[in-house]
Amino acid sequence: MPTASYGSMPKNVISIGLMTAAALMPANPVPKPAPKPAISRRRIIIMCTAIRLTTRDHYFGRNLDLEYSYQETVAITPRRYPFHFRHEGTNSDHFAMIGMAFVVDGMPLYYEATNEKGLSMAGLNFPASAVYHDVKPDCANIASFELIPYILGQCESVQEAKTLLQRLNITRDGFSEQLPPSPLHWMIDDREGCIVVESMADGLHVYDNWSNVMTNEPPLPLQLENLAHYQALSPEEPVNRFAPTLPLKVGGRCTGAIGLPGDWSPWSRFVRAAFLTNNSVSGDSEEESVGQFFHILGGVAHPRGCAHLPHGYEITVYTSCCNADTGVYYYTTYGNQQICAVDMHKVDLDGGEVVSYELKKQQGIHYQN
Numbered sequence: 419m420p421t422a423s424y425g426s427m428p429k430n431v432i433s434i435g436l437m438t439a440a441a442l443m444p445a446n447p448v449p450k451p452a453p454k455p456a457i458s459r460r461r462i463i464i465m466c467t468a469i470r471l472t473t474r475d476h477y478f479g480r481n482l483d484l485e486y487s488y489q490e491t492v493a494i495t496p497r498r499y500p501f502h503f504r505h506e507g508t509n510s511d512h513f514a515m516i517g518m519a520f521v522v523d524g525m526p527l528y529y530e531a532t533n534e535k536g537l538s539m540a541g542l543n544f545p546a547s548a549v550y551h552d553v554k555p556d557c558a559n560i561a562s563f564e565l566i567p568y569i570l571g572q573c574e575s576v577q578e579a580k581t582l583l584q585r586l587n588i589t590r591d592g593f594s595e596q597l598p599p600s601p602l603h604w605m606i607d608d609r610e611g612c613i614v615v616e617s618m619a620d621g622l623h624v625y626d627n628w629s630n631v632m633t634n635e636p637p638l639p640l641q642l643e644n645l646a647h648y649q650a651l652s653p654e655e656p657v658n659r660f661a662p663t664l665p666l667k668v669g670g671r672c673t674g675a676i677g678l679p680g681d682w683s684p685w686s687r688f689v690r691a692a693f694l695t696n697n698s699v700s701g702d703s704e705e706e707s708v709g710q711f712f713h714i715l716g717g718v719a720h721p722r723g724c725a726h727l728p729h730g731y732e733i734t735v736y737t738s739c740c741n742a743d744t745g746v747y748y749y750t751t752y753g754n755q756q757i758c759a760v761d762m763h764k765v766d767l768d769g770g771e772v773v774s775y776e777l778k779k780q781q782g783i784h785y786q787n
Contacts, residue, residue, distance in 0.1 A: 467687050467718045468530070468540045468605050468632045469695045469711075474702035476609040477711050478538035479739035479748075480530055482518070483682075483720045485730040491774040492747055492760045493519035493526040498770040501567050504591050505559035510770070512571030516747045516762035518738055519774075526772050527593060528566040534767065535574040536609060536742040539566050541602040543634045548601035549619040550590045558582070561591035562599045562617075569606065576608045583624050588617040605632040609742065614638045631691040634684035641688045648689055651675045653697045682725050682732070687718045694718075704741070708748050711739040712757065722752075736777065749777070756782035 468480035493516070500510035517531025530540035541562070553559045560568050565588065573579045592598035603616040605627065612630070616623045616637055625638045629645060632638070652674040658666050678693055679686030694717045700710040719734040726732075739748045745762040758778050765773045 466540075466542050466633070467691050467715065468542060469691055469714060470538075470605075470607045470612055470630050471695060471698070471700075471707070471711060471714075472609060473700050473707040473710075475704070475707065475741050475743040476536065477707060477739055478530075478532060478540075478607045478742055479711060479715065479737065480540050480542075481715050481719055481734045481737050482529060483732055484735050485727050485732045487735050488520045490518050490520050490529065490736070491776055492749065493517065493521055493528070493775075494760070494762050494765050494767075494773045495526055495531075495567065496765065496767045496769040496771070496773070498768060499772055500770070501564070501571060503564050503568065504561050505553060505589065506568070509568075509571055512567070513574075514762060514767040515567070515570045516740065516745060516760065517566075518736065518749070519772075521772060521774055522593065522597070524772060525593075526567070526774075527563050527597075530738065531566055531570055532740040532742050532745065532747070533570040533573075534745060534762070537570055537573055537575060537579065538607045538740060538742055539570055540605050540632075541566065541600075542605070542632060543601065544603040544616065545601045546635050547616065547618055547637055548603060550588050550599055550617055553589055554587045556585070557587035558585050559587050559589050561589050561593075562602055563591075563593045563597075565604060565615075576606055576611055576613055579606050580613065580624060583615060583622065586622060588622065603632075603638075607742075629688075629692045630695050631688060633688040633691070636685075641685070644685060645689055645692055648677065648693070651678055651693060682718075682720055691715075691718050708739055708741070708757065712737060712748075712750065715739075751777050751779045753779045754781045 466480045466482045470478050495515050497512060497514050498510055500508050501512065502508050513533040513535055515531045515533040517528050519526035519528045530538070532538040550562060569579050569582065573582060590599060603614060606613050606615065612627045614625045614627045614632060627638060629642060654674050656668060656674050658664070660666065675693065679689050694714045698710060698714060700706050715737045719737065720732050722731045722733045733752050736749050736751045747760045747762065748757050750757055760775050
C-alpha cells in the first residue's frame, strides 16, 4: 500500500472579485476528421498557477505557462466514452467532464477538467519532487495521465476523492513512447474546499489546501510555510509600526503590499496568487465573477520576453476558468484576450465520443466606430 498523509488544515471558501465586464463568445466544434497532431518525444510539462473562488457560483481554473504549445483543445468527454486504464480495466459509465486536453488517438489527456457534479482537478509541473512507482498489489494502479479522468469519472466531491486516494498508487507508465510520464502534482477542488495530491519517493501525500491556490515546486507544506513570511502585507494603506515616533511618510498610494514578490518563480507566483485571490472583492454576477477570475490570473501571467528558457520564451499559453456549478468553461489564449466560452451541457452527455473545440488564437477586437 502507498503511504497516504492527510493534513489537518481548515477549509476556506472565499468570495472574490472587482467589478468587470466579460465579452463571451462561443467556440465552434473541431470539424471531423480533425488532423492528427505530429508528436515528437517530449514530456508534457505543465507549468502554471491554479486558483479557486466562490461568489454566487464556484469557479476553478488556471494559467498554463510554457514556451511551446501542443494542439490542445477544449474537450468534453461524455458519460459513455470508454476510458481504458492500463491496470484498472475500462470505465464506460462515468461522469461527463469538460476541460483543456491534448487529444491523442481519441483519448483526452487532460491538463485540467471539471465534471458534471462540480468537482475540478488540475495537474501542474512538479519536476524535482514527483516520483511515480511500480505497480503494487492491493492498490488502484493509475498512470499519471489517467488520474484526472479516474478521479473525475467517479467522484462527486473532494471528500469522495480523498477516500479513493487512500488506496491509490501512481505508476510509472507513459502514454506512449513519444509521451513519457510528466512529473506532476494535482489540485482537486469543489465548493467546500480543495486538496493537493503529491506522489513522492515515500508515497502518496494528500494535503488540505487552505491557500486556495497552487503553483509548482516545492511541495505544498513548504509553500504554505513560506506564505507566512508575507503575513504583514495588506491591501490597506500602511500604518507606521517601524517607529511610531518618527514622521514617516509614504510617497504614493497603494503601498500596503510593498514586498509582494513580482517575479515568475513558483514560490513568488504562489504568494502573489494567494494575496490576489484571498483579498479580491467581486460582484456575484457571472460577468463580474468570470472577469475577476481572469484579472487575478492576469496578475501571475507570463508576458513574452520576461522568462527566457532553452526552448524559447515562456508565456501564458492559455488561461481557463470553469463555472463548476453550470459546466461552462471559459478561456483566453496568449494571442486572444477576448473571453471564449464552451458549455458542456450543449452536447449530448450520454454520447460515446469526445467533442473537441479548437482554441480561438487570433485577437478579437470590438471596434466602436
